[in-house]
Amino acid sequence: MLNSLASAAWRYRYFILASIQGDFRSRVARSRLGFLWIILVPLAQVAIYAFILSALMTQRLPGIDNRFAYSLYLLAGFSGWFLFLEVINRCVTIFLDNAEALKKIAFPRIVLPIIVVGSSVINNLVFFGLVVLAYVLLGHDPLPAIAWYPLLTLITAAGAAGLGLSLGVLNVFMRDVGQIVGIALQFGFWMTPIVYMVDILPESVRPILMLNPMYWVLDSYHRTFLYGLPPQPLALLGLSVLAVGLLALALMLFRRASAEMVDVL
Amino acid sequence: MTAPVLTVSGVGKAFRRYKREMHRILSLCGISMAPSEERWVLRDINFAVEPGQAVGIVGRNGAGKSTLLKLITGTMRQTTGTIAVNGRISAILELGMGFNMEFTGRQNAFQAAGMMGFNQSEIEGVIAEIEDFAELGDYFEQPIRVYSSGMQVRLAFAVATAFRPEVLIVDEALSVGDAYFQYKCFDRIRSFRKQGTTLILVSHDKAALQSICDRAILLEAGKVAKDGSPEEVLDYYNALIAAKEGEEIETIAHPSGRVQTISGDRRARIESVALYDSNGTAVETVAVGKPVELRVTARAHADLEKLVLGFALKDRLGQTMFGTNTFFADQSIDDVTEGETFSFGFRFDANLGPGNYSVSLALSGGESHLVDNYEWRDLAMIFTVVNLGEPFDGKTYIPTTVDVVRGADKAIST
Structure with missing residues (x-):
């Protein structure tokens, strides 16, 4: 089964590449600033948090000797969170967005998530390029971040794709799922240490936060980007297993639902 | 007798409705839940089509024609039975090919042909022909959202027939284009058929069906009501539309x-x-x-x-x-x-x-x-x-007087 999926994806490799390109193009198709928006939108968000919250987060990060420690922290966290967010959001609506094509052309559907994940990763790569640039400008060593970025991206994207596609299948039949995901992601953002440090929270709350897998994803980004340390091995293992499990769940749901999916699109 | 290019056996399609969509999701997760309603739009469809045959599918609205074409194309999955296709299918369903409104005609041609499984260089080899056939002029470089419906169909037909398929499926698309474009489409379909392409056509245009199809299948309430020569099937269909109960x-x-x-x-x-x-x-x-x-x-x-x-x-x-x-x-x-x-x-x-x-x-x-x-x-x-008189061509006889005079400057006397 995995074999046939892989061979279908391989046969469509040119199409996948062309579509990722086209995806990029369509995002910039009808706007003046085009490509700039891909960078400006996430940067604006980071800048807002940097301005507003830097007053609250005056304490220096332990072990980091840099005036811009909080900005460095934000950039590391958002590198992971933006990837997670984009993959989830696009996977949840993937079948609805492509309804017309699904109804009219018979093609291996596996290419759709590959295109979505591929183009999300490219967008994230652009953002990461800016992070590296900022680190250099702010006087922080970007090499550990560069070294660990590929592995962290792989695990984050795989987990997000597994979760997003499972929800995407359900969203075809119950459109409420898409709305619920939007709200859940808002909660998720504040339940994950992205704009705040864990140590500002009371000790009693921290174990609850640790139940959130995204806590460990963000922890890995912080450890590598900021401190130059490897991620915690147990966290890495757990996240990998979770990602594979979510992908398997998505595949199972998709296979069972695909016969009825086009009927309700 | 050659091996059929398309075999449809025992095919049925049911659309399932559940009391709550939650029940459907539970049934996806392996917990069996009976659907509250099963609406069978097709039941026990059987037929085989030989290479080069042109089959017209006729029937009233809601008879299941479009669903049948979607099952054959493979965008929808049948509930029962099997569909075996020997070769590549190209289909124009519901007047389009799922074009992206923001992309230009050229980008959509690449996108749609890519989805059909062709690679970049293969598409580059036929893109000029697609542009030529669709006759969109400057519009080829403009986003589809500014196209008329006729222009979209022209592009869809040009893309769908850019590579000769073993089976070409056309659902109503030809009735949108103007007479000139219809003529061009039929011309291309005829030349494909000579090379062995099978055509499956849904149309309400009797004249088109009779002139191009050598077989027709009438669907009535999800079943094959008649399968035979276009003349026989269309006569029966004509009687069926007028027939009242009993x-x-x-x-x-x-x-x-x-x-x-x-x-x-x-x-x-x-x-x-x-x-x-x-x-x-x-x-x-x-x-x-x-x-x-x-x-x-x-x-x-x-x-x-x-x-x-x-x-x-x-x-x-x-x-x-x-x-x-x-x-x-x-x-x-x-x-x-x-x-x-x-x-x-x-x-x-x-x-x-x-x-x-x-x-x-x-x-x-x-x-x-x-x-x-x-x-x-x-x-x-x-x-x-x-004909006992002088020979002529055509299906009607129009009595004609012929005058021929040597020299273009001489007036013909009347």
Whole structure:
């Protein structure tokens, strides 16, 4: 089964590449600033948090000797969170967005998530390029971040794709799922240490936060980007297993639902 | 006999509705939940199509035509049965190919052909031909959202037929384009068929079906109601649209090997029909252009408010050459009593090309048989037209005077 999926994806490799390109193009198709928006939108968000919250987060990060420690922290966290967010959001609506094509052309559907994940990763790569640039400008060593970025991206994207596609299948039949995901992601953002440090929270709350897998994803980004340390091995293992499990769940749901999916699109 | 390119066996399609969508999701997770409603739009469909055959699918709205095409194309999955296809399918379903409105015609052509499984260099090899065939001019470089529906169909057809498929599926798309584009499409379809492509066409355009298809399948309420020559199937379909509940549609094997269809509520019936020449002799063969008379007798089997007789002359393929009725001639009969009999005569010149023609007769209560259809009789009689004069081409005879003068500056005297 995995074999046939892989061979279908391989046969469509040119199409996948062309579509990722086209995806990029369509995002910039009808706007003046085009490509700039891909960078400006996430940067604006980071800048807002940097301005507003830097007053609250005056304490220096332990072990980091840099005036811009909080900005460095934000950039590391958002590198992971933006990837997670984009993959989830696009996977949840993937079948609805492509309804017309699904109804009219018979093609291996596996290419759709590959295109979505591929183009999300490219967008994230652009953002990461800016992070590296900022680190250099702010006087922080970007090499550990560069070294660990590929592995962290792989695990984050795989987990997000597994979760997003499972929800995407359900969203075809119950459109409420898409709305619920939007709200859940808002909660998720504040339940994950992205704009705040864990140590500002009371000790009693921290174990609850640790139940959130995204806590460990963000922890890995912080450890590598900021401190130059490897991620915690147990966290890495757990996240990998979770990602594979979510992908398997998505595949199972998709296979069972695909016969009825086009009927309700 | 060659191996079929498409085999549809025992195919059924049900759309399932659940009381709550939650139940469907539970059933996806392996917890079996019975759907609250199963609506079968297709049941037990069986047929096989040979390479190069052109099959027209006809039927009323909601008969399941489009669903069947989606199942064959593979965008929808059948609930029961199997569909085996030997080769590549190219399909134009619901007038489009899922184009992205923001992309230009060129980008969409690449996108759609890519989805059909062609790689970049293969598409580059035919993109000029696609552009040429679609005849969009500058619009080819503009986003699809500014296209008219006809332009979208032109692009869809050009992309779908850029590479010759083993099976070409066209759902209604051709009725959107103008006459010139239809002609171009049919031309391409014909040349594909010569190379062995099978065509499956859904259309409400009878003339198109009859001129291009060599077989037709009638779907009625999700089942195959008739499968045969386009003439036979369309005659039956025509009877079916007019038939009301409880009416019987007879199909009789005609001595010529064709199938005669008789329908209607039989409140009036044809008793006899014959063609006479100018000497008053009954004939089955007439010479081009000679005056003839079609004589019909009929009997009323009920009291009728109004009785109209219509006739149509059809060619070998079932295309109507000419037809009229007593209503148009302002001679409909009012206040008919049960048991009354009538004689009708239609005198005309046999201005037809040589060949076999059939006569269809209809007794009705108005100008159309859709209101009160007493009896509709296809293949009521068959006659042959022979040419005894100078040769000509075509299916109608238009008496022509020819003048030829040497020299372009000389006026032709009239």
